[in-house]
Amino acid sequence: MTTSLVTGATAGIGREFALQLAARGDDLVLVARDLARLEALAAELRAAHGVDVEVLPADLTDRRALGAVAERVASTERPVDLVVNNAGFSLKGSFLEHDITQEEAQFDVLARAVLVLSHAAGRAMRERGRGAIVNVSSVASFIASGAYSASKSYVTVLSEGLASELAGSGVTVTALCPGFTHTEFHQRADVDMSRLPEFVWLDAPRxxxxxxxxxxxxxxxxxxxxxxxxxVAALRVIPRPLVRATSRSAHRPSSVAGTGR
Ligand SMILES: NC(=O)c1ccc[n+]([C@@H]2O[C@H](COP(=O)([O-])OP(=O)(O)OC[C@H]3O[C@@H](n4cnc5c(N)ncnc54)[C@H](OP(=O)(O)O)[C@@H]3O)[C@@H](O)[C@H]2O)c1
Known part of the structure; x- marks a missing residue:
């Protein structure tokens, strides 16, 4: 029996991971802040698929709460086979407009939580000789657009490094790099995305x-x-000054690119 832990499971991409993992028969550990939504989803998944679902409410900006999630990930009695580090949010506007506490909270969720949980998962899974870690990054990790894209670059590179360190151990690491995806992400950041054409949007189930x-x-x-x-193939070969120039519009307050992706 496989147990999968998903952070940010109450909405969007994380919720979709929970739905599809439960449908294939995985037991689940669901992490996010909103306890009512976590419990509602857990009840839905138990009823629909007969899987075990634990609810682990945690604000990942809180070091003690993050530590509790890391302990759950590292448990030897109730091993976690797949960890999906998905929780995240972005801030409306540009880096220098934000209060530093807002930036630190974003960094804690996007980068620090991924660091701590990847470390806990990597060690526990290497010991067992099997497991998988998915770190939800972004296409933004390949551009230069504020602290959001810097954190996502960190996630992509951390995942690549850990994948190399774990090569041959039976444990895999995947950085998932979506582009614009229909979720609650932009609404939560209060960013109007209505100008973007439909063809650039991804659907979470696919x-x-x-x-x-x-x-x-x-x-x-x-x-x-x-x-x-x-x-992404283009961004890997385009000269970096050009990437910076095209990313510059993202620094304009409330611009479409200013969503941080
Ligand atoms: N949507 C896109 O266009 C897009 C594109 C590329 C990458 N991504 C990345 O995909 C991931 C998922 O985003 P999404 O689009 O699915 O967004 P979403 O629909 O807004 O869901 C975000 C999830 O993260 C959780 N979360 C936020 N802050 C948290 C915190 N402090 N502690 C614990 N959980 C927290 C939320 O749960 P609670 O509110 O219950 O805590 C929610 O479950 C993020 O890492 C995002 O950066 C999104």
Whole structure:
């Protein structure tokens, strides 16, 4: 029996991971702040799929709460086979407009939580000789757009490094790099995305299905859809000054690119 832990399971991409993992028969540990939503989802998944679902409410900006999640990930009595580090949010506007406490909270969720939980999972899984870690990064990890994209670069590079360290151990690490995806993400950041054409948007169910297929193949960097595969391939070869110039619009307050992705 496989047990999977998903952070940010109450909405969007994380909720979709929970739905698809439960449908394939995984037991689950669901992490997020909103206890009522966590419990409602847990009840739904138990009823629909007969799986065990633990609810672990945690604000990942809180070091003690994050420590409790890391302890759960590292448990030898109730091993976790798959960890999906997915929780995240972005801030409206540009880096220098934000209060530093807002930036620190974003950094704690996007980067520090991924660092701590990847470390806990990597050690525990290496000991058992099996397991998988999925770190939800972003196409933004390949551009230069504020602290959001810097944190996502950190997540992609951390995942690549850990994948190399764990090569041959039976444990895989995948950085999942979505582009714009229909979730609660932009609404929560109060960013109007209505100007973006529909063809750039991904749907969470397809995204997660493709991501799980890549995880099964042990892919280290998973980029969904032909559009974003082409964008990332281009961003890897375009001279960095040009990438910086195109990312610059993202520093304008409340611009579309200012969503941080
Ligand atoms: N949507 C996109 O266009 C897009 C594109 C690329 C990458 N991503 C990345 O995908 C991941 C998931 O985002 P999403 O689009 O699914 O967003 P979403 O629909 O807003 O869901 C975000 C999830 O993160 C949780 N979360 C936020 N802050 C938290 C905290 N302090 N502690 C614990 N949990 C917290 C939320 O749960 P609670 O509020 O219950 O805590 C929620 O379950 C993020 O890492 C995001 O950066 C998104």
């Amino acid at each position: 995204l997660v299905r493709d991501a799980l297929a890549d995880v099964a193949k042990g892919k280290v960097v998973s980029v969904p859809s032909p559009l974003y595969k082409a964008a």
